[in-house]
Amino acid sequence: MSTRGRGLHGHVLDTLGPAITAGEYPPGSVLRTDELAQRFEVSRSVMREAVRVLESMHLVESRRRVGVTVRPTAEWNVYDPQVIRWRLAGADRPRQLRSLTVLRSAVEPVAAGLAARHATAEQCAELTECALGMVATSRGQQLEGYLVHDVAFHRIVLNASGNEMFARLGDVVAEVLTGRTHHQVMFEDPDPAAVTLHVQVAEAVRAGDADRAESLTREIAVGALRELDVLAP
Amino acid sequence: MSTRGRGLHGHVLDTLGPAITAGEYPPGSVLRTDELAQRFEVSRSVMREAVRVLESMHLVESRRRVGVTVRPTAEWNVYDPQVIRWRLAGADRPRQLRSLTVLRSAVEPVAAGLAARHATAEQCAELTECALGMVATSRGQQLEGYLVHDVAFHRIVLNASGNEMFARLGDVVAEVLTGRTHHQVMFEDPDPAAVTLHVQVAEAVRAGDADRAESLTREIAVGALRELDVLAP
DNA sequence: GACTCTTGAATTAGTCAGACCTAATGCGTT
DNA sequence: AACGCATTAGGTCTGACTAATTCAAGAGTC
Incomplete structure (x- = not known):
């Protein structure tokens, strides 16, 4: 149910989302799109789409010359059903x-x-x-x-x-x-x-x-x- | 404040989001990515990112061979601050x-x-x-x-x-x-x-x-x- | 003849790779 | 301290290819 076949970017989210909400990347952590794309073995386009979704949940912020920064917990969209599910599955x-x-x-x-x-x-x-x-x-x-x-x-x-x-x-x-x-x-x-x-x-x-x-x-x-x-x- | 410089896809969202939440495209309406990209004069990559965000808000659903379908109002993520802002600005x-x-x-x-x-x-x-x-x-x-x-x-x-x-x-x-x-x-x-x-x-x-x-x-x-x-x- | 099943063509999103653009950042110079 | 430039990582665009799904036409069956 959680791993719907929403394509590759969905699979990336199923891994990245829980990792971020679980605090695996603490607020302030900086990720790089290219590095993530390599790690998940997807193209940059797919990774960018995943980052955009995380950004719309206010889990991360993407800034030029810096990278993808994990936002403070207080700013997350905690009413997003997906975020709720991720957090309920976590620690x-x-x-x-x-x-x-x-x-x-x-x-x-x-x-x-x-x-x-x-x-x-x-x-x-x-x-x-x-x-x-x-x-x-x-x-x-x-x-x-x-x-x-x-x-x-x-x-x-x-x-x-x-x-x-x-x-x-x-x-x-x-x-x-x-x-x-x-x-x-x-x-x-x-x-x-x-x-x-x-x-x-x-x-x-x-x-x-x-x-x-x-x-x-x-x-x-x-x-x-x-x-x-x-x-x- | 609403129109933050989040890049081109942000500008697309500032137009498409209010349009959808205002019922300009009633639930069941079908949009096509390419057509939207042309209308907003952006590349398909940018439009795809915008669609992914709308999808994460459960405003639309993207399916192959069909297009981007507007979902029923009852399925929207009405707690998303962005959605709330769009709807408050609407009719x-x-x-x-x-x-x-x-x-x-x-x-x-x-x-x-x-x-x-x-x-x-x-x-x-x-x-x-x-x-x-x-x-x-x-x-x-x-x-x-x-x-x-x-x-x-x-x-x-x-x-x-x-x-x-x-x-x-x-x-x-x-x-x-x-x-x-x-x-x-x-x-x-x-x-x-x-x-x-x-x-x-x-x-x-x-x-x-x-x-x-x-x-x-x-x-x-x-x-x-x-x-x-x-x-x- | 009406119905179901199969098959294939058309369509649209999904993915990828590579190139170039842009803007922040940080450092070195003045 | 102020300025300016090189660096860096995201932002955008393009074109080609892949894959899934729908729809319709045709074959087969009752």
């Missing part, structure tokens, strides 16, 4: 998961409140279906199935909010949830309280109760943050 | 301002709460300074000066939250505030209630009162949303 995955979870805790409650006002009947039905799916897979080592419904649930809420910026966080949430399931204890079933809360959120959205949908989602978020505190100091 | 600026303001209303209260816990003494001082600056420029047609302090205030709060994702929204908030000041009624002085709230937020952060900082900031956000409702149906 500071825990820190990244925490940042994203805090973001979720801010956004999702408001999104749920808006969803309660704007969700269509179809979206309400899908939401309920997801919640029931979560209940059905909440016991007996069915974490993969649970994950699917969980991701779908949050994606629907974000979409139903009617806010474009919220909707585009669906992928981020999916990455966070997937990361949590795949890189932490797979032995225990999900927290029963969280399952119940999801069902209640679905009900609140269906009933059009914005305040209740928001505060219930806030409880889910608090739970997710607490879970992170327990598993990662 | 659906009002819709965009609303989306971003709703995002602010979700994020900033949580950020303020975290800032109350993590802000350094220096950040607290800067925050108070900004709040005082806002008070000083709140009367007598000093909207430009007020804007500077307002932007700085929110930027400090987001930075002081200690969360990287929040911090990177500083530019977005700056764009929103600037847009509000420059494209709406410039005659009236800012709402006195909002000024007071900013001062109180600075106090709450300094006092380490997270709950108070959060709820006060939520009031600011509600005010901003109400202001939008009044000025844009």
